[in-house]
Amino acid sequence: MGKDVIVACDFASKKEVFDFLDKFTDVKPFVKIGMELFYAEGPEIVREIKARGHKIFLDLKLHDIPNTVKKAMSVLSRLDVDMTNLHASGTIAMMEAAIEGLTREDGTRPILIAVTQLTSTSQERMEADLLIEKPLDEVVMHYAHNAKVAGLDGVVCSPLEAGKVHEKCGDGFVTVTPGVRFADGDIGDQVRVTTPAKAKEIGSDYIVVGRPITAAADPVAAYKRCVAEFCG
Ligand code: C5P
DSSP states (O other): OOOOOEEOOOOOHHHHHHHHHHTTSOOOOOOEEEEEHHHOTTTTTHHHHHHTTOEEEEEEEOOOOOHHHHHHHHHHTTOOSEEEEEEGGOHHHHHHHHHHHHTTTTOOOOOOEEEOOOOOOOOHHHHHOOOOOOOHHHHHHHHHHHHHHHOEEEEEEEEEHHHHHHHOOOOOOOEEEEEEETTTTTOTOOSSSOOOOHHHHHSEEEEEOOHHTTTTHHHHHHHHHHHHHHHO
């Protein structure tokens, strides 16, 4: 898997996302489309961004009974996305069904990665609300292992966990890591952050970067700086 920078296009409308993407004339970043934009604009937004030549990570985090996830994944595969995801907590059977649904007739399929425990879930909430009493990092690694057993390609995790995930699941198991900030940038609401260069050193395969690029005075320059630090 090649290293790449994925730009989180966390915009509320088609107009905002196209105003942003129009700034990129000589490069076509890999873009992440999340629930907000997808639910606002529907699947057409995926087709339109794809038609402009961008690779797409569709971040919808599916979680349902295996048969429903299989059918939904089959629809996403026909949308020709390059990467998509689901919740590992949906069980190994759900993840296996997802792969079945995602696989096209010619045997190809988008990269499929799992969310382990959301970073918004604390040890305390996991114990009190979910009745999971193991240490959080053990749960994250166990879910990553389940994803690997189910045949998925990787997980979303903190760049700080990428090394450990590779140790447990192998170097070829993809780590997609948000929480990236420039050394001289604002961290905003992210808590555990790392720079693109550090993420590269730890072994992230893809970094997901939103506001350091989307809110920059010069988004194209910020994107290119990320690529230079992470892929260079
Ligand atoms: O703007 P920022 O760089 O913080 O955006 C990071 C992106 O990655 C957002 O789309 C956010 O929802 C997503 N994300 C995250 N932390 C996770 C999972 C996803 O920041 N654990």
